[in-house]
Amino acid sequence: MSKIRLHISLFGAVLMLCCVSCTKQKQERAAQQHVDYAAELIEQRRYEAALRQIDSVHTLYPKQVAQRREAKVLKDTIVYLQSQQTLAYADSLLQPLLPEADKLLKQFRFEKNDSYEDHGHYVYRNLQTGWNTNRCFLQAYVSDDRKTLVKSYYYGAKQIRQSSIALQAGDQEIELRGQNHAFEVEGWHEILTIDDEQALEVLNFVSSHLADRIRVTAIGESGKSVYYLSDNEKQALDHTYRLGLLMRDIDNLEQQIRLASQRIEHFESKRQ
Numbered sequence: 001m002s003k004i005r006l007h008i009s010l011f012g013a014v015l016m017l018c019c020v021s022c023t024k025q026k027q028e029r030a031a032q033q034h035v036d037y038a039a040e041l042i043e044q045r046r047y048e049a050a051l052r053q054i055d056s057v058h059t060l061y062p063k064q065v066a067q068r069r070e071a072k073v074l075k076d077t078i079v080y081l082q083s084q085q086t087l088a089y090a091d092s093l094l095q096p097l098l099p100e101a102d103k104l105l106k107q108f109r110f111e112k113n114d115s116y117e118d119h120g121h122y123v124y125r126n127l128q129t130g131w132n133t134n135r136c137f138l139q140a141y142v143s144d145d146r147k148t149l150v151k152s153y154y155y156g157a158k159q160i161r162q163s164s165i166a167l168q169a170g171d172q173e174i175e176l177r178g179q180n181h182a183f184e185v186e187g188w189h190e191i192l193t194i195d196d197e198q199a200l201e202v203l204n205f206v207s208s209h210l211a212d213r214i215r216v217t218a219i220g221e222s223g224k225s226v227y228y229l230s231d232n233e234k235q236a237l238d239h240t241y242r243l244g245l246l247m248r249d250i251d252n253l254e255q256q257i258r259l260a261s262q263r264i265e266h267f268e269s270k271r272q
Contacts, residue, residue: 031057031067038074047078054078080267083260090256097253101246107239110144119143122243124236134187136225138165138216138233140203140240146251148244150199152178152192152218159188160220167202167216169209175219176202192218200248203241210234 034053041050057064057071105122112120121141134155141149152165159182166175178194194202206214206229214234218225229237 027061028064028067031061031064034060035067035070035074038071042074042078042081045081047082050078051075076267076270079263083263083267086256087260087264090253090260094250094253094257097246097250101243101250104239104243104246108142108243112144119145119147121149124239126232126236136216136218136227138202138229138237140199140237140244142240142243142247146247147196148199148203148240148248149196150178150194150202152194152216154188154190154192154218154220154225156188156223156225158223159184160190160218160223160225162190162192162218162220164219165192165194165202165216166219167205167214169205169212169214172205172209174201174205190218190220200241200244203237203244206234206237207241210238 034057038050038053038057041047041053054071054075057067061067108122108124110120111123121143123139123141135153136155137153139151139153141151143149152162154160154162161182162180164175164177166173176194176198178192178198180190180192182188182190214229216227216229
């Protein structure tokens, strides 16, 4: 009986090994099918579908090292091919924007105080700082790091602690908050700064209402000041809006180009 039991045990062990081997082969074939299909999809430039097949290899077959290694190579290939597409597409969009920005910049002057400013800024010629003193007005900049700023300048006999500005044209109105800097020199001067995307929102409002009378209200904790934009001011703010959008788009495209170039260089260095 002991020999019979021994034979049964050996037979069971062999059968188990066969089952394990069969299961392993089935998993290898299944994983390889995903890999092969992903390769076909890449040839068809169906990259998102290929990535789903690659993810399936890693998720469903974590022990299939060889197939997962192939899947990793295919994923790197997709990144490389997509980066080439991004590079070509972004560059095709960028090139016509550069001369357009250069042409628009001719209507601006560059200002910078090296004593306390890290970045200079481009200001439309009839909104230059030296031409606007001791009055309430809106000024807009595009800085040399391609960020757009709007500044609400308040001047009066008393401090209002300006915290926001409201623009109204007809029945439409927007109000945006900013950071206030105040000082007293022959009256109170307060400068409310609104940054980047919110600044573009202010300028978009002006640009959308060039034919309307636009009222500006500098709103403070202890008072407010109301005035209307002149046609020259609306024109200057509209041009600054156009420059701000251009610089934002140029910056975004250059970042895409830089990132795509880095990925291409990384892939090619690994391949070598």
